[in-house]
């Protein structure tokens with residue numbers, strides 16, 4: 001079930017659908033996007049557990065946004081601050097537009113049958129992630145459930161902001177006051193996406209659902225923002241209007257932080273603790289169990305300290321966060337390392353104790369949150385971080401597929417952030433691009449993942465960055 005998508009400068013690759021960096025005027029792109037389907041890693045702190053951006057406002061329906069003088073233009077309008085062709089991009093290229101429709105396909109029928117539910121498209125669980133499943137009383141006259149994950153699922157119900165925002169005279173802050181969701185802020189965006197791309201206290205793609213045939217889910221905020229594909233331009237005007245100074249590295253970092261928090265919270269959630277002999281396997285590394293036996297590749301990992309033959313929690317986001325902290329706040333990085341090690345160790349002995357260990361990590365995460373949110377990522381930061389991620393890989397910490405996949409997305413995001421900062425010469429960029437492509441190859445077939453090949457593929461990066 002794995003598919004790795006690349007896109008190249010000419011938009012010729014399988015990933016041609018995304019404008020990733022086109023709007024930024026870049027002529028080259030390497031960028032690597034990996035979608036696969038995976039396990040989760042994240043957690044919701046109490047304040048994150050509600051589902052953004054679902055406030056009390058009425059959702060008016062995609063058709064309300066899609067007029068051709070509104071967001072339904074055929075091509076980006078020259079004199080407009082926003083592209084105004086957002087609807088066309090969403091409708092034609094964005095999987096969210098089809099998210100409801102897939103509930104009628106054969107895969108969904110099979111999942112429904114296996115779960116013993118009547119139909120996927122009437123099941124709350126499926127609808128919560130596959131459409132804008134707001135309560136009846138918030139559905140406006142033109143709202144349609146079959147729009148899938150539409151504009152207001154991400155931007156908030158238009159009841160109050162629709163009228164005023166049309167004039168274009170309102171500031172972004174005023175629109176936000178009227179119910180527009182501040183999706184430009186990395187933290188708000190991460191909460192929004194993770195609600196469906198990881199889970200909340202109310203919804204999770206559990207191992208039971210996976211077992212019935214649901215794809216593995218994996219997510220990285222910066223990568224997925226760009227491959228959605230992006231329907232906004234990160235130009236000067238955007239930055240002024242939205243007060244945005246965030247680069248891709250920061251968006252990546254905040255995405256990792258929130259994913260770790262949510263993972264820890266969901267792992268403690270009573271609802272997701274099964275009564276049977278097995279724990280909720282959605283929290284564990286899928287490939288610890290699901291991999292062929294003929295090419296054994298167990299190796300000791302200093303991050304978990306676990307011996308052979310144990311299942312381990314999916315720690316891909318924790319590994320990313322640890323790399324980040326080792327660079328920007330080594331003390332916190334060391335504490336995170338210890339806490340994570342302890343979590344792994346207890347999870348192999350006693351789940352109730354592991355949940356306590358997860359709870360005990362939350363105050364540390366609160367401190368880390370401050371560090372990460374305050375950090376402005378410089379070019380030096382991005383280089384050091386890239387180097388650390390590579391080091392980690394060379395030490396063998398990407399022995400499992402989920403971690404390797406997160407690392408690949410991180411390297412893609414950081415390379416792109418370095419490129420937009422003008423920090424890479426054309427020659428270095430070309431070499432990075434070739435390296436990322438090779439990493440992509442290594443990850444292409446999930447079940448044939450070979451950690452040694454990953455190490456080889458990572459090797460050139462240190463010299464390139466030097």
Ligand code: HEC
Nearest residue numbers: 035102107108111120125126129196197199203204205218
């Ligand atoms: C926690 C949120 C969540 C829940 C609950 C959920 N899904 Fe999904 N589903 C996703 C996400 C996210 C993806 C896309 C994964 C990716 O490609 O990264 C997806 C993908 C799919 C796909 C593959 C779509 C494609 O384009 O090939 C099918 C089919 C599917 N889901 C069906 C279901 C059904 C049926 C249910 C209810 C039993 C369900 N889902 C419940 C989030 C969810």
Ligand code: HEC
Nearest residue numbers: 065071082086087090096149150151154183184232233238
């Ligand atoms: C899956 C989530 C998602 C969906 C669905 C979605 N958007 Fe967006 N949209 C975003 C994100 C993320 C941004 C960038 C952050 C921001 O500026 O709010 C954005 C930005 C925008 C912008 C701001 C551009 C700017 O320069 O300020 C407009 C306008 C927009 N979207 C319109 C739409 C319309 C219209 C639809 C429906 C056809 C839609 N969006 C569907 C996530 C989404």
Ligand code: HEC
Nearest residue numbers: 035095098099102129130149153192193196224225227228
């Ligand atoms: C209401 C739930 C929901 C929210 C919120 C949401 N998504 Fe999704 N997303 C989905 C589902 C469901 C799919 C799978 C659709 C399908 O394959 O038909 C999906 C698919 C995607 C895909 C395509 C993945 C692939 O395998 O091709 C990307 C990229 C993506 N989402 C990015 C985002 C980003 C970025 C955000 C936040 C700005 C976000 N999503 C918010 C539910 C959601």
Ligand code: HEC
Nearest residue numbers: 038039040210211212213216281282284285286288289311
């Ligand atoms: C502790 C081991 C273990 C872990 C970890 C695990 N699984 Fe499973 N998985 C199983 C077992 C056992 C089955 C049932 C196999 C059977 O029915 O023959 C299964 C079944 C499945 C199936 C159905 C396979 C089929 O042939 O129908 C899918 C898909 C699946 N798991 C996906 C996942 C994903 C995705 C993850 C990570 C989020 C994961 N699993 C984590 C042990 C595991």
